[in-house]
Amino acid sequence: MAGSTDCTSSISRRNFIRKTVTGAGATAVVAIAGEGAHAAEVSSITIPAAFAEAATTSPKRLEFPMTGAEVFARACKEEGVAALFCCPGNYNVIHALASTGIPAFGGRHEGSMAHAADAFIRITGEIAVCSGTEGPGFTDMICAIACANAARTPLLVVASNMSINQEDTEAGIQLGYQQPTTEGLKKYGKRLINPRRVHEYAGYAFRQLRSGVPKPVHLDFPSEVASAKFQNAEDVEFFHERTRYRTASRPHPSPKDIAAAVDMIKTARRPIIVSSNGVFYAKAFDALKRLAERAQIPVVESGAMKGQFSDASPLSANAAPGALASADLVLLIGQHCMPVVGEFAFGPDAKYIRIDLAAEDIGRNIPIDLGIVSCEKAALEALADAVPRLTHDSWIAEIAAARKKFEDQNAEYYRTGLTYPDAVHPAVIAKELGDFLYRGKLPKEQTTVASGGYGLARYVRRELRGFRPGQIMNGAYQYGAIGPDVAYTVGVSAAVQLGIGPQSPYKGHPIISTTGDGGVGYSIMEIETLAKYRLPAVVIVYNNNAWGTWSGAAREPLALPIHLFQENLRYDKVAEALGGYGEYVTKPAEFRPALERAYDLAARERKPVLINCQGRKEFWDRGKYPPGMLGKIEPGVMSYYH
Amino acid sequence: MTAALQKYSDRGVFRGLKTTRRPGGRYEYTFTWLMRRSFTLSYDPARRVLSFKNLFPNVTARSPIATALREVVAERSTNRVPAHKRLDGRRVQASCGIRGGGFWLTMRVRGEQGAYAVQQLLGLVNELFLVLHETFPDYVAAEFGLSSE
Numbered sequence: 001m002a003g004s005t006d007c008t009s010s011i012s013r014r015n016f017i018r019k020t021v022t023g024a025g026a027t028a029v030v031a032i033a034g035e036g037a038h039a040a041e042v043s044s045i046t047i048p049a050a051f052a053e054a055a056t057t058s059p060k061r062l063e064f065p066m067t068g069a070e071v072f073a074r075a076c077k078e079e080g081v082a083a084l085f086c087c088p089g090n091y092n093v094i095h096a097l098a099s100t101g102i103p104a105f106g107g108r109h110e111g112s113m114a115h116a117a118d119a120f121i122r123i124t125g126e127i128a129v130c131s132g133t134e135g136p137g138f139t140d141m142i143c144a145i146a147c148a149n150a151a152r153t154p155l156l157v158v159a160s161n162m163s164i165n166q167e168d169t170e171a172g173i174q175l176g177y178q179q180p181t182t183e184g185l186k187k188y189g190k191r192l193i194n195p196r197r198v199h200e201y202a203g204y205a206f207r208q209l210r211s212g213v214p215k216p217v218h219l220d221f222p223s224e225v226a227s228a229k230f231q232n233a234e235d236v237e238f239f240h241e242r243t244r245y246r247t248a249s250r251p252h253p254s255p256k257d258i259a260a261a262v263d264m265i266k267t268a269r270r271p272i273i274v275s276s277n278g279v280f281y282a283k284a285f286d287a288l289k290r291l292a293e294r295a296q297i298p299v300v301e302s303g304a305m306k307g308q309f310s311d312a313s314p315l316s317a318n319a320a321p322g323a324l325a326s327a328d329l330v331l332l333i334g335q336h337c338m339p340v341v342g343e344f345a346f347g348p349d350a351k352y353i354r355i356d357l358a359a360e361d362i363g364r365n366i367p368i369d370l371g372i373v374s375c376e377k378a379a380l381e382a383l384a385d386a387v388p389r390l391t392h393d394s395w396i397a398e399i400a401a402a403r404k405k406f407e408d409q410n411a412e413y414y415r416t417g418l419t420y421p422d423a424v425h426p427a428v429i430a431k432e433l434g435d436f437l438y439r440g441k442l443p444k445e446q447t448t449v450a451s452g453g454y455g456l457a458r459y460v461r462r463e464l465r466g467f468r469p470g471q472i473m474n475g476a477y478q479y480g481a482i483g484p485d486v487a488y489t490v491g492v493s494a495a496v497q498l499g500i501g502p503q504s505p506y507k508g509h510p511i512i513s514t515t516g517d518g519g520v521g522y523s524i525m526e527i528e529t530l531a532k533y534r535l536p537a538v539v540i541v542y543n544n545n546a547w548g549t550w551s552g553a554a555r556e557p558l559a560l561p562i563h564l565f566q567e568n569l570r571y572d573k574v575a576e577a578l579g580g581y582g583e584y585v586t587k588p589a590e591f592r593p594a595l596e597r598a599y600d601l602a603a604r605e606r607k608p609v610l611i612n613c614q615g616r617k618e619f620w621d622r623g624k625y626p627p628g629m630l631g632k633i634e635p636g637v638m639s640y641y642h
Numbered sequence: 643m644t645a646a647l648q649k650y651s652d653r654g655v656f657r658g659l660k661t662t663r664r665p666g667g668r669y670e671y672t673f674t675w676l677m678r679r680s681f682t683l684s685y686d687p688a689r690r691v692l693s694f695k696n697l698f699p700n701v702t703a704r705s706p707i708a709t710a711l712r713e714v715v716a717e718r719s720t721n722r723v724p725a726h727k728r729l730d731g732r733r734v735q736a737s738c739g740i741r742g743g744g745f746w747l748t749m750r751v752r753g754e755q756g757a758y759a760v761q762q763l764l765g766l767v768n769e770l771f772l773v774l775h776e777t778f779p780d781y782v783a784a785e786f787g788l789s790s791e
Contacts (some may be wrong), residue, residue, distance in 0.1 A: 324771060341655060348761075349761060552790060622706070627777070
């Protein structure tokens with residue numbers, strides 16, 4: 001954390017290695033210190049003193065005279081921007097943002113840092129900024145912007161973009177047309193061309209970010225804007241506080257719509273609520289709980305984050321996929337990314353009430369029986385006030401039975417996984433992780449999880465549970481990128497270390513992320529970012545020597561190598577080399593002890609620990625290694641498409 | 643049957659419902675439904691049987707998929723499923739099997755139970771798809787165009 005002043009480890013790296021030297025940990029020696037006589041000659045990895053100095057430096061309140069970048073940064077500060085994730089570049093803007101005291105994180109790739117910002121927002125509900133330099137730095141962020149767009153994340157993307165004076169000339173390097181590049185990936189975007197309107201366009205940005213259905217906003221800064229100098233407020237054409245350029249007012253439901261919804265709820269035998277992104281961003285958790293409990297309506301979640309409704313409640317249907325098809329009334333609340341018919345498990349006789357901020361989206365894909373345009377919180381509060389006390393005992397019993405069947409199935413997968421002794425099956429990782437997080441020494445609501453990976457995720461999701469808002473960051477949600485997982489880890493861990501929004505009670509605790517060997521290759525360098533900012537995290541890597549897609553090419557010898565890696569790669573050593581720690585696990589029984597060591601170490605040393613779990617690609621072959629590659633049912637614990 | 647199916651079309655569950663009379667008095671219904679794919683359901687009034695003849699193509703008789711699908715259909719008539727899902731043997735009878743390399747599903751209608759039969763049959767098809775989605779995603783990708791990502 002930038003706030004930490006402790007840049008030296010309380011445990012020496014060598015002592016840690018000695019402690020874990022039996023089995024998996026032994027290999028870490030080579031990564032850190034080399035071998036034999038060379039060990040003593042190698043300098044240890046150190047965090048520059050500048051990090052500690054930054055932590056003790058007071059932020060400054062930006063006052064005139066200011067540059068254009070400073071005017072923008074001041075607007076961001078006053079809007080409550082919670083973090084900046086970037087790489088060097090767009091210097092005037094990122095330096096101004098950092099100078100205000102907005103926590104700033106510099107990483108190894110602009111795309112990763114944009115992913116980190118997306119993840120940060122998904123589990124805090126607060127706005128974060130990502131930034132890249134003109135040209136390559138900006139285009140590096142494209143995948144992350146697309147992910148955030150699909151996840152409906154209010155991500156503020158800023159990038160420098162050469163100068164207006166040299167527009168179209170290709171003078172120098174890195175000039176590009178940024179706004180057309182993000183077309184279709186954002187809610188709003190603007191190349192700022194009039195320095196005097198920089199504050200006005202900050203207003204444009206925050207109006208979009210803080211209203212309606214969120215998506216990314218992209219501003220590109222030519223040098224004339226970022227470096228413009230303003231002596232006083234009059235020099236800036238538009239300079240007002242935020243209550244003058246946007247409203248916090250949100251649409252409320254009509255009483256007629258609420259009455260119609262209550263009538264439908266009263267006559268339904270098996271109603272269910274689908275709680276999604278909109279409930280999270282509206283912070284409608286209490287209203288959701290009140291409605292569910294008063295009318296005894298089960299709740300299932302979908303979305304880019306989970307935990308809006310506690311899985312400890314008997315009304316939670318997240319782990320009861322077998323019951324979903326029985327629902328006769330579905331209340332879709334804040335489900336911004338709508339499935340088409342058949343993508344959710346609900347049957348053909350289910351009726352639908354959709355509550356959403358965007359009238360223009362209600363009725364898309366799934367036909368509605370009632371649409372309500374409203375802030376999710378306002379609608380849930382109105383429904384909770386209006387609905388009578390109801391009982392649905394047999395329906396809740398059906399959900400309980402389906403939950404038991406699902407958990408029995410998971411237990412069977414685990415037992416099967418244990419029968420494969422010479423590699424770690426993903427069912428073992430999933431079950432042991434669930435036991436560790438929710439059925440062991442840790443309070444079950446404590447640990448925030450960045451859920452990622454491909455094949456591994458199909459097992460792990462089945463075991464992950466949410467007991468409070470923002471507990472699970474659903475990495476692959478909708479856009480399906482599997483590479484950002486370590487970058488997501490940065491954003492999630494930063495949010496927890498800063499204690500932002502719903503992460504506040506869990507400030508300081510390590511987070512856990514999951515990924516595969518395909519995914520980790522994209523963003524593993526961000527282990528270094530975790531390490532230098534002292535962000536404690538346990539990164540679980542399922543290493544099966546291949547992309548998860550390999551089995552589709554198993555009978556195509558010329559294509560198969562496209563899907564394969566070298567076998568037994570040592571991602572744990574990479575983590576060690578980047579200032580974190582590593583564990584290498586090759587047998588099922590080794591995983592849980594390694595997880596416990598990793599968690600303790602992450603908590604104690606405030607560092608990332610990567611657990612490299614050696615699996616085998618053939619575990620996806622259902623015929624040879626049942627249960628093979630698993631699929632999913634949505635919504636609920638397995639969902640990530642919608 | 644036509645009226646019962648039309649209700650699903652009117653509600654937007656189906657798209658493009660088309661009814662065709664076939665020789666022998668049979669009805670053939672085509673509509674777009676799950677996975678945005680075209681389904682063909684036939685009804686033989688003489689035998690009082692609703693049929694999805696090739697509901698799931700490329701399924702072999704003793705394959706794990708066939709076994710799993712058969713179990714779901716068989717379970718539907720038992721008290722292992724909630725009462726509202728349970729097939730009432732006095733009103734309908736479900737059958738399934740493999741023919742011509744594909745999985746078929748039929749519902750025999752007893753008496754004036756057409757609407758009930760349609761409702762139960764469609765609910766059953768929905769649940770068969772859920773089994774495929776959860777346990778055999780590679781099959782759904784290969785045969786129904788589900789993204790393999």
